[in-house]
Amino acid sequence: MLSRPLARGGSAVLTVRMRAIWKGALTFGLVNVPVKVYSAIEDHDVPLHQVHASDGGRIRYQRVCELDGEVVPYAEIDKAYDDGERTVVLTADDIASLPAERSREIEVVEFVPSDQIDLLTLDRPYYLEPDSSSPKAYVLLRTTLEQTDRTAVVRFSLRQKTRLAALRVRGEVLVLQTLLWADEVREASFSALDEPVKISAKELELSAALVESFSSDFDPSEFVDEYQQELRTLIDAKLEKGDALDTAETFGAEAHVDAGGEVIDLMAALTASVERSRAARAEAEKAAPATKRKRPEAS
Structure with missing residues (x-):
């Protein structure tokens, strides 16, 4: 290593x-x-990942077959080529049989x-x-x-x-x-550059002087990603202020994730999420004034 x-x-x-x-x-x-x-x-x-704005619950994506609506395990997914009229399915064995992939x-x-x-x-x-x-x-x-x-x-x-x-x-x-x-690199052709442009000696002299004023030896360590630094500062400030959710409670102790990013015990995670959501809604309704709990009549 x-x-x-x-x-x-x-x-x-x-x-x-x-x-x-x-x-x-x-x-x-x-x-x-x-x-x-x-x-x-x-x-x-x-x-960063996505969460439900109202309760902080983790948003996860599933691989769903558009024909039967079923969630498909990663092990049952193949690759395919679609030319617009026909689809050719390529299995893992098909891909492994290609000679280039076996070359080391x-x-x-x-x-x-x-x-x-x-x-x-x-x-x-x-x-x-x-x-x-x-x-x-x-x-x-x-x-x-x-x-x-x-x-x-x-x-x-x-x-x-x-x-x-x-x-x-x-x-x-x-x-x-x-x-x-x-063939992956595009050729650049811009009509605005087809017209002849006249540059005076004075303009070129001033431009060269401007370049000279910015001249330096390049040291990449002098440059930092300011956005990412400020994002980390923002996150640290929220943590210090206590403005954070407990990860285990938010995402569910039963919802473990494997290397492929899939929820292993999906039913347990869904059940826990529904129960938590119902309990939170019931508490909110108890705390609300009686007038607010009544639904307005449809007009």
Whole structure:
């Protein structure tokens, strides 16, 4: 496992272990480099979910068949392709039979000058860790890429998709960054840019001076997500003020969730929710004045 430092709010640096999401071999020519693959990024957004505004009850989504109205367990769900007239159902066995998904190779297709990789095509990044008793082949490839200023274009399969990726060096680690396919990048054509525009020397001089006044060396650590920081501050303030609901009472002690996000004991959760709602309504009606408890006559 790779480890990475984690610092938050100026606190001490903690070490967090990253879990490999894939194992395979990086191959170029007759060289075979066993590697482990780790996601290089993570979402830092504060996790929010939906609740019922009146009582704070958790809103959950179910997989319901539109033909019979029944809730379908995840294990009974297949994938399908619909062309508008016909539907082709693909079972788990069908997907598993595809040869690309069985491949555990990251195949180097070619080595290209690094400046030929269009930044627009860069997608998700992954770290590669050597997965053998000796990292010599790994270090050799890393050093070669650095000294030749080349980026390796590779092809591999991950999560039922064939992917194209750029293999490059970041520090002492090889980074695999998936690339968008050529037909996934739209061509930009704007009629407003078809007309000739005249820019004076003075305008260009002033614009360059403005750029120079903002010039600096880029340090990504200087930038923070202010919205997420303020959201955390808001949540902490509500917690400190006592403006929070007890999670066990709100979501029901019987409603446990498995790894797939489905409610295991659905009937118990529904029964508890209905009883709690009825009790709350009865209490509200008792507390309300008699005049308010009477329903208005229909006009």
